[in-house]
Amino acid sequence: MTESKHVSLQSRKKFQSWYIPEPLLVFGDGKTHIDPKVGLTLYGPLRTDSGVPTPTSISVGIIGTGETLGQTKIFLQSLMKKVPSSNDNPFHHPPFPGFKDAFDCFLTLSDEFNETITTFDVKRAVEQPIFEKRVESAVKLFLDKIENISERVPKPNVVVCALPQDVVDSCVVKRTSTGIVKVKRPPKRGDLAETLKHHLTPDATGKKQVFLDNFEAEALKIIEKDIEVTNFWRALKAGGMAFGMPTQIVWPSTTQPKKIDGKQNRQDLATIAWNFSVALHYKGSGFPWTMTRMKIGTCYVGITFFKDLTDDENRMRTSMAQVFTYTGEGLVIRGDRFEWDKHQDRSPHLNEKGAEELLKKAIELYTNRIGQPPLRVVVHKSSKYWEDEKRGFESALKEIKMHDLVAIGERDIRFFRYGQFPPLRGTVIQLGKTNYLLYTRGFTPYLRTYPGAHVPLPLDILEHYGDSSPDVVLTEILALSKMNWNSADFSLAKPITLLFSKKVGEVMASLPESVNPRHEYLYYM
Known part of the structure; x- marks a missing residue:
């Protein structure tokens, strides 16, 4: 095992670990297989009762x-x-x-x-x-x-x-x-921005550094823009x-x-x-496959944020929810704009009202699409839940029978096993009471290989609040990493709820606020 200097695990000499078997996918009229390509070859695409004809x-x-x-x-x-x-x-x-x-x-x-x-x-x-x-x-x-x-x-x-x-x-x-x-963007723009900040900051005499070419401070804003x-x-x-x-x-x-x-x-x-x-x-309106663990009545929601392209100060953020029905259909909804100071935290967070309103919109979108409200809602977020944020989400879930709030991040920790291949995809390592590492990339027994070029990083399940057991939550994340209908890949590194958040956010950011974005996920792929 290797770890970055920011992670202190020296006190833990042993870790509890187990393996989650590869989730099956559903094809045709209910047949299952482990591999999207073989499942489609044998049984054809999923035939759903969602009202959308195959x-x-x-x-x-x-x-x-x-x-x-x-x-x-x-x-x-x-x-x-x-x-x-x-x-x-x-x-x-x-x-x-x-x-x-x-x-x-x-x-x-x-x-x-x-x-x-x-x-x-x-x-x-x-x-x-x-x-x-x-x-x-x-x-x-x-x-x-x-x-x-x-x-x-x-x-x-x-x-x-x-x-x-x-x-x-x-x-x-x-x-x-x-x-x-x-x-195309300048190389090492972060380093360049820091250098410019240093030169544009008054020194001990109160004077700023002078550029021979009269470099404008406005250039700093351009370089700092991350998108x-x-x-x-x-x-x-x-x-x-x-x-x-x-x-x-x-x-x-x-x-x-x-x-x-x-x-x-x-x-x-x-x-x-x-x-x-x-x-x-x-x-073309098809449903290639779905996952066996995607139970009827479950609504999966990925909460992410994107930057305002017109904001020179790089302070405005807009919340966004990606909603996935139990058939695997993806829907997108744009939340509200808000100001965020990145010195508070690198990842934006919603206040209580913003969290409640965004999740209510997501549940309403699901209800309109399916014809009835969800029986269970699972929220995935790429950072920990702040207390106000958590209260807002829980308030939106008052009428929902079951729910789970899951924070999914990445940590620079790598585990190794004997032999030439990395840990198996599906390996779980428990770090704390509600903190787990999950290998969504790794040696895949069915493929007889590790389908990657670099040592894989596990997902860091930062925290979980809700009704389901850790095994259910982790197995769903593993299964959702097979729900990418933009390719026939066996699996990807992240669950579909968070996989294309940056990509979808970039398209959403290009739409004027006066334009109502399409809800169908396929328009963003």
């Missing part, structure tokens, strides 16, 4: 240049056939059986749903000298075409935006493992939301995966097909 056909529109539109059309047509795996581990990388066999659903492509962007317009957009203007121009090219498609009758279920390499090179850098597209002013992915998702069609962004590395700029794509063709197809099925 799609039998998903129509897809494509926006791109002549080149990227053509490449994407060929790629989508390839999804209708079996895609073999080139990986040596068939458990981790099984072949893709074809869209119809995996989802019992056809892909419908038609030129009537497509829109072409001219290379002239792309060139004019990417040659803008100012980065923000470049992104705005490129995003507008796609939004104008999305609007055109939205006016057609019928209109497609999903719109695929096929980015030209020029747009990728000029307006975005790349997508990270969690799917977030980041713009980018302009982001292509975020702006496209936020703008496209108004047209009532979910969007799927396609990168050149997806449609031309063998080599981009001379670099080999890390994913094999079958994995690319699996991930893209699951996201496409979800955005």
